[in-house]
Amino acid sequence: MKEHVYRIVVPTPFPVGNVNMYLIKGDSLTLIDAGVKTKEAWHSFQQQLRQIGYAPSDIDQVVITHHHPDHVGLLDYLPDSLPVIGHWKADRWVRQDEAFFQQHQRFFEQFLLECGVDRLFLAELSHLRGSLRYACRRPLTATIKEGDSLPGLPHWKVIETPGHAQSHVVFYRETDGAMIGGDHLLLHISPNPMMEPPFPGEMERPKPLVQYNASLLKMRDYDISFVMTGHGEDVTDVSALIEKRLRKQRERAEQVLDMLKQKPHTVFQICQKLFPAVYQKELMLTMSETIGQLDYLEENGAVRKKKENDYYVYEAVEGSICG
Template sequence: MNVESFGDIIKITLPTPFPVGDVNVFLIKGDRLTLVDAGVKTAASFEAFTSGLSEIGYTVDDIEQAVLTHHHPDHIGLLDFLPEGIDIIGHPYCKKWLAKDEEFLKENFLFFRELFLQAGLPPEAETMLGKIQSPLKFSSENSALTTAVQEGDRLPGLEEWRVFETPGHAQSHLAFFRERDGALIAGDHILATISSNPLLEPPLNRGEERPKPQLQYNESLRKMMNVPVDTVYTGHGKEVRNIVPLITRRLERQHERAMSVKEMLKEKPHTAFEVCMRLFPAVYKKETGLTMSETIGQLDYLLHIGEAGVERDDKGVLFYFPL
């Protein structure tokens, strides 16, 4: 059984090939039958999706629109199987990730190459760089964002639901809140048992400054503390209630992690890559994108709160030191 009902919110749990495990998608019957998020594009995921739908008397063809919490492959893959021509609603940043034209993918690659160069990755790390785009094979291949929404908007066809921009885990990240019962569909912004990773991504427009996902994430968490949330419907795992203590804990832990990075810097100035190898000796090669995101996140945070400074050497590599 992969279907659970919470009043008019129906949760369907789908398998993914990623370490995170299953992903949750939601069906909401508003003016239009709406799917929030769309799993990965694999046979097993599609099969679980159609059998979940049939348990509650629907087929894929009944879905009238899709709403995306963010553009990651485990949240958009099944869009390709939805009825042609339906509205796909999300943050403007999703547009490029759905279109995935070659120029954009190249831009993405170059963004990481430049960033990793500054971070002090050795030249042989180019192979690690190559892997960064490999999860895309589980993503949607032929769907397009039709409707962009932003902070404060009401979701078309689901007028009770208000949009909150919650960047950090993804630049496109949105959460949807319904005042009537305090329901929050939060994607990967708030998860029950793990703190979600703020991920490095290129800016929305080329040439803009690099987003600082850890700082954005903390800001987006704090924002949710002021919203009267009763139940959070998460992208992975169980529902979450009572979010204020959870958010407080997550923010405190992140501060502690950053301060332990500062301790390393006291030994000698470090590049981001050197910090990364020390924080994640077993996985940095296999999960370079994730571990470098986590590392640079802590360093961005230390710079932001004035606990570290940074200097560039003549090759453009950044060295961080304590303040």
């Protein structure tokens, strides 16, 4: 049977603006991503669904590209019986159980202290619950991983693309090179590599920016004709976009390396210099971005860190250039 992919666009209360969802009509009806939990998004979703001839009760399954609120929130408006499928690393975020909130809190307290953040700023951490108010609160019913096919859609393959989120996956249709890319490749913005706590059994924290760059390079292994993105228009020239993202990344890291060539810094000191106007208001976001640059430089051998008291101090390696 002929397959059809519809795009549904709903508003979000976030600076990113609208978010895209995709409805794949094959033998069954699959919704890829599920907007944000606001009444506006829900009404807009229902209206667009009606225009293409469906009701929420017609949806057979929902698959998510990653766990961020603007991609899962509407799940709370959809029937409890609906199968919800995503990478297993998304489950703790959509489930939102108490043990995870506590683990999250403990990890970030330790992490931020090691970054040289003053204890005064740690109050910001209790805001996780608030920041998840636009997300859903229901567990995944099935999980997917690298190389799997989407249930009921055998030619759509799962590719793991950690970076923007540890749970991030994209879906690649082998028959024509179409991709549903979540937030991995966006035309006008570079997705933030968000820090997350490690998973049980992992000894070290993730390095989201290093992972993101590797996930960008991984895209070169596929013949991609176009990407249906999570925000904004489709991406058609994928290799040009990857080049542009990697080049900008090198430029940002060079800026940080220049600061470290002047004198050693903690992560927080770098963060304050990079984001003087917003670091207090957006501590998690700006610290994720900053540690990303430092992980990247460290990975390339351009900087090294040493522990002084409770925190790390980063310094430039003699004669280093980045990447």
